[in-house]
Every structure is written in C-alpha cells, then in structure tokens.
Amino acid sequence: IAPPAILADPAPAAVLAALPGGRAVGGAVRDVLAGRPVADVDVAAPFPPEEIAARLTAAGLRVHETGLAHGTVTAVLAGQPVEVTSLRRDVVTDGRHAVVAWTTSWREDAARRDFTMNALSLSAEGELWDYFGGRADLEAGRVRFVGDPATRLAEDHLRALRYFRFQARYGRGDPDPAAVEAIRGAVPFLSRLSVERIWMELKRLLAAPDPAEAVALMEATGVLPTVLGPATLGAPGVLGALAAIGAPADPMLRFDALLTHGAAEAARRLKASGEEVARLVARYRAGHDILPIQPAIAVGGPDDDALRRLLADQPRDRLLDAAWLRQAVNRAWGWQGPDDPAWDRFRARLAALPIPTFPLQGRDALALGVKPGPEMGRLLAETRRWWMEDGCTADADACRRQLAEMMKAIHTKTL
Ligand code: ATP
Ligand code: MG
Numbered sequence: 496i497a498p499p500a501i502l503a504d505p506a507p508a509a510v511l512a513a514l515p516g517g518r519a520v521g522g523a524v525r526d527v528l529a530g531r532p533v534a535d536v537d538v539a540a541p542f543p544p545e546e547i548a549a550r551l552t553a554a555g556l557r558v559h560e561t562g563l564a565h566g567t568v569t570a571v572l573a574g575q576p577v578e579v580t581s582l583r584r585d586v587v588t589d590g591r592h593a594v595v596a597w598t599t600s601w602r603e604d605a606a607r608r609d610f611t612m613n614a615l616s617l618s619a620e621g622e623l624w625d626y627f628g629g630r631a632d633l634e635a636g637r638v639r640f641v642g643d644p645a646t647r648l649a650e651d652h653l654r655a656l657r658y659f660r661f662q663a664r665y666g667r668g669d670p671d672p673a674a675v676e677a678i679r680g681a682v683p684f685l686s687r688l689s690v691e692r693i694w695m696e697l698k699r700l701l702a703a704p705d706p707a708e709a710v711a712l713m714e715a716t717g718v719l720p721t722v723l724g725p726a727t728l729g730a731p732g733v734l735g736a737l738a739a740i741g742a743p744a745d746p747m748l749r750f751d752a753l754l755t756h757g758a759a760e761a762a763r764r765l766k767a768s769g770e771e772v773a774r775l776v777a778r779y780r781a782g783h784d785i786l787p788i789q790p791a792i793a794v795g796g797p798d799d800d801a802l803r804r805l806l807a808d809q810p811r812d813r814l815l816d817a818a819w820l821r822q823a824v825n826r827a828w829g830w831q832g833p834d835d836p837a838w839d840r841f842r843a844r845l846a847a848l849p850i851p852t853f854p855l856q857g858r859d860a861l862a863l864g865v866k867p868g869p870e871m872g873r874l875l876a877e878t879r880r881w882w883m884e885d886g887c888t889a890d891a892d893a894c895r896r897q898l899a900e901m902m903k904a905i906h907t908k909t910l
Contacts, residue, residue, distance in 0.1 A: 498621035499527045506556075506575035507536040511619045513554035514540040514547065514579070518601070518616040518624070525612045528623075528633055529665065537578045539616065541599040544568060544581050551579065566595060583607060585650065602626050609647065609654045610661055611639045636667025644677030652688055655681045655718055656696040663700055663709035670712060682717045693722045694765040701746035701753075707735035710753065719753075724764055729755035732827035733820075740826065740835060742819040747771060751778055752820055774813070781809040781817040789821070792841045793833035800886030802844060803851045807887050811850060818842050851887035853879045855894045863899055870905075877901050 502508065502519055511517050517540035519527075526533045540547055544566045551558045551570045559569040566581040583595040584603040598604065601624060605614040611629035623630070632639050638661045640647045640654070648654055655678045662670060685693075700706055700713075711731055713719040720728065733752045742748060751758045759775035784805055791797040805814055818838060825832035833841070855878060857871065865871045878898045882889050889897070 496528070496617075496621045496623055498619060499533075499617070501527065501533045501536060502617070502619045504536070504575065506570065506572040506577045507538065508619065509554060509556055509572050510538050510551065510570050510577045510579055513550050513556065514538065514542065516541050517579075518618050520580070520604075520616045521608070521613055524615040524617045524623070525629070525633060525665075527617065528615070528630060535576065535578070537580065539580045539582055539601075539604060541582050541601070543597045547579055547581060566597065606641060608641055609651075609657055611641055612661070612665060614641050633665060636665060637671055638662045638666050638674065639671050640674055640677070644674050645680060648677050648681040649684075652681055652684050653692055653696065655685060656688075656693065656700070656722070659709045659713045659718070660696060660700040660703070662712065663703035663706040666709065675712070675716060678718060679716050682721050685718060685721045688722070690765045694762070694767055697722070697750065697765070698746040701749040702744065704744060705735075705738045706749065707738060710734055723754070723761055726754050726758075726761040726764075727756050729753055730824070730827045733823050736823035736826040737819060740819070740822055740838070742823065747774060748816055748819060751775055751816065752823060755824075777810055777813040778816045778820070781813040782821065784809055785814065785817045785821050789832050793837050795837065795840065799844075799848065800888075802848055803887040804883050806845070806848060807851045807853070807883055811845065814845055815842055818845070853882055853887075853894070854889075854891035855879075855898065859891070859895060860898060863895060863902065865898075865902060874898055874901055874905075 499519075501523065502511065507519065511519075517538050519536050520539040521537045523533045523536040542550070544563050548558050548560055548563065548568050551568065556570040556572055559571070562568060562578075566583055568579050570577045570579055581597045582599060582601060582604040584598045584600070585607045586594045586596050595607075601616060605616065605624070605626045608614040610632075611627040612633040613629070614625075614627050615629045616624045627641050628639075631637075638658060640658075658674060658678060700709065703709070710719065714728065714731065729752060733755075734749060737749060737752050750762065754761055759772050759779060762775055763772050788797050788801070788805075791801070818841060822832070822835070822838045824830070855875060857867070857875070860871050860875055861867065865874055875898070878894055878901060881897050881901075882894055
C-alpha cells in the first residue's frame with residue numbers, strides 16, 4: 496500500500512529506523528487500512544526486549560523500560576510515545592495470564608493476536624503482511640478470531656469483551672456465527688475476569704460512534720448480564736434512542752442508559768472511579784428534578800426562575816445528562832413527552848443561563864450578629880430557601896435583609 500503518513504511522523508520514523516525489520520502492528524495498521532485516524536503507533540521488532548531498548552537508546556531516543564518484563568518498552572521522541580514490543584509467542588495461558596516467549600517469527604506473533612484485523616503488520620515502506628485474511632475481514636466488516644474462537648477465548652476470556660468493542664467499531668452485517676457461538680460458550684467463565692478490566696472494556700465499547708447493535712448482541716449472548724452482575728438492564732432501545740436524538744458519544748451517559756436503575760451501584764461494583772460513581776449518583780438526583788417538569792418543557796417552559804432553581808440545586812452537566820436520558824427513555828418506551836425540538840430548546844436554555852450562587856456565607860450571618868452554631872445554619876438555610884423561591888436573583892443585600900427579618904421573627908417567637 497502507499498506508505499502511510501503516520502509512519503513518517505518523527506517518533507515512529509525514528510523507532511522504525513533504529514530497528515531494522517521492525518513493523519507497525521495492531522490497531523494502527525488496521526486503522527490506516529480502514530482510512531480512520533490513527534492515534535498512536537505500536538511497533539514490533541524481531542529482537543529481545545533488552546536489545547530493542549539498547550538499539551533505541553543508541554539511536555538517541557528516550558526509552559522507558561517499565562514494561563520490559565512483558566517485552567514492551569516505550570520510546571519517546573518530541574513528546575510522542577511509541578510502544579515497541581518484541582515478537583512474542585504464547586507458551587501457556589490459564590485464561591488470565593499468558594506466559595510468553597520471544598520469537599523471530601512474525602507469523603507466530605500475529606497468531607497470538609485476538610482478531611484477524613488486529614493481526615496485520617506494515618513496514619515504513621508500505622509493505623503489508625496479512626497472515627490471516629484480516630484485510631478482507633476488515634473490508635467486509637467481519638470481526639473474526641485468529642484461529643479457533645473457543646480456543647482463543649479459553650486462553651484469554653477478556654477477548655469475549657474485546658470482541659464487542661471491535662464489533663461496535665468495525666462490524667457490519669451479521670456477526671461471525673463461529674465467534675458468537677464461542678462467546679456464548681465462554682459466558683460461564685467471564686465472572687473470573689477482574690472487574691477493573693471489565694469496566695475498562697465496557698467504557699471502550701461505549702465510546703464507539705454507535706454501540707447500540709453491539710450492545711444488543713452482547714446482551715443476547717448473555718455476556719452483558721453476566722459482567723454487569725445483579726443490575727437491571729434498561730429497555731434495549733434506550734442506547735439507540737440516545738444516538739438517534741444526537742446525544743454526545745459519552746461512555747458514561749451511555750452506561751447510565753444501559754441500566755434504568757442502579758447504574759451507580761453497578762459502576763461501584765465494577766470499581767469505577769469515585770468521580771465516575773459520583774457522576775452517576777448526581778445524574779440520578781438530577782433526573783428526579785427533570786421528571787416532574789416534562790409538561791412544562793413540552794410547552795416551552797419552565798420559566799427562567801424555575802430553571803435557575805434547578806441550576807442552583809444540581810450541577811448543570813448532570814441536568815443535561817438527565818434531559819438526554821429522559822428524552823431517550825421516552826422515545827424507547829413510546830411514552831409521550833416533550834417533542835425533540837422542545838427538549839433541544841430546554842437544553843439550550845439550561846446551557847445558556849449563568850449558574851446562580853447563593854450570595855451569603857457564614858461570615859455574613861456573623862456580621863449580622865448571629866451566633867455560630869445550629870441556629871446560624873438554620874437561618875442561612877431558610878434564607879437560601881427564600882432566595883430560591885424568589886428565583887435566585889436576590890443580591891447579597893436583599894438576602895441580608897431577609898436573614899435579619901428571619902432572625903427578628905425567631906427572637907420574637909422565643910420571647
Ligand atoms: P484501540 O485503537 O482501541 O487501542 P488496538 O487494536 O490498538 O485498538 P489495544 O487494546 O491497544 O487495541 O491492543 C493492541 C493490539 O494488541 C491489538 O490490536 C491486538 O493485536 C493485540 N491485543 C491486545 N489485547 C489482546 C488480547 N487480549 N489478546 C490478543 N491480542 C491482543
Ligand atoms: Mg491501542
């Protein structure tokens with residue numbers, strides 16, 4: 496093929512020049528052939544890891560040896576990292592850990608890769624090696640295992656999840672029946688996978704432009720219910736509806752859409768980050784505020800005061816998430832709700848309004864003579880409630896006056 500421009504970038508070019516016989520491998524080659532943007536180039540070379548590190552260092556590249564035991568080093572040039580791996584062949588695997596040996600055979604290295612479209616290699620000059628028909632599979636939209644699917648899954652069960660990631664991005668038409676059957680057979684073993692790896696793969700799958708079909712297949716094969724554990728799957732159409740209404744291709748929003756209830760609990764079980772779990776919890780809360788205002792949204796409301804109240808209580812991004820999700824759920828279940836343009840207008844207004852912040856703090860109350868303690872907290876909360884009901888527009892002076900009045904009222908009552 497024509498020498499791809501990406502291999503002429505300074506870092507890959509320097510790496511390939513330092514390693515005679517080295518080739519680009521894996522995702523970069525696949526994406527060059529598919530005409531897709533290539534993020535980073537992985538290179539393989541027929542030398543043991545220490546020799547690769549030595550050759551790269553001699554060529555003036557900065558080399559990180561963190562993955563040396565696994566046969567991988569990272570070379571960096573002009574801030575661009577390139578992963579460089581020795582050719583490997585599997586010796587034994589137990590489904591989770593592979594013991595590898597170095598080899599000089601490109602075919603052996605390709606044979607241990609998961610899918611034919613991931614087993615291609617390419618020289619800087621544009622010579623392509625395709626030992627297992629990966630190019631034809633890529634062109635046909637066929638995600639096919641290298642070798643016997645059941646054997647390859649028994650070696651590494653994670654491949655069952657990786658399958659759906661690649662199916663979502665490159666699959667077209669009917670999925671490979673042999674792959675699907677073998678994946679069904681591997682379902683009982685998926686509970687052995689670490690939840691961290693499951694979560695990482697799920698997010699990658701959900702980052703695809705339109706993962707709905709692959710996710711439906713994942714559900715039909717029993718893989719999705721198994722990896723999600725005791726979570727309630729939502730309506731199958733919600734993910735597709737999200738794409739249809741033009742929601743952002745956001746893996747977290749899509750994960751939320753997969754589960755009508757308990758997305759946060761499911762994420763916690765999968766050891767998602769605290770930030771990710773918090774986001775799902777906050778979206779759930781924001782959803783409670785969106786649900787009752789649907790009739791108002793349908794007729795162009797609610798008014799700015801009500802919108803400011805929402806924004807004072809819930810993070811803007813979570814309200815937007817909740818609006819996307821509610822719109823998609825309505826559509827998937829065939830429920831009547833605001834029409835699509837009404838939702839768009841609502842989101843545009845939500846996005847445009849400045850976020851109101853309550854103008855008083857503890858020291859304002861102190862300055863007004865309130866003693867620190869529970870009474871101060873109560874007074875500030877009361878004043879904030881008044882500020883909210885008023886539409887979140889009252890300034891600090893107006894709020895101070897209100898607080899002073901409330902203080903007077905309390906003291907009159909207690910007297
Ligand atoms: P992406 O663009 O999503 O990163 P990728 O093909 O680069 O796609 P990686 O997970 O980065 O995917 O893996 C790089 C390459 O390593 C794959 O293309 C594949 O050849 C090989 N590989 C990765 N994981 C496995 C696995 N579990 N079993 C076999 N081969 C694998
Ligand atoms: Mg990659």
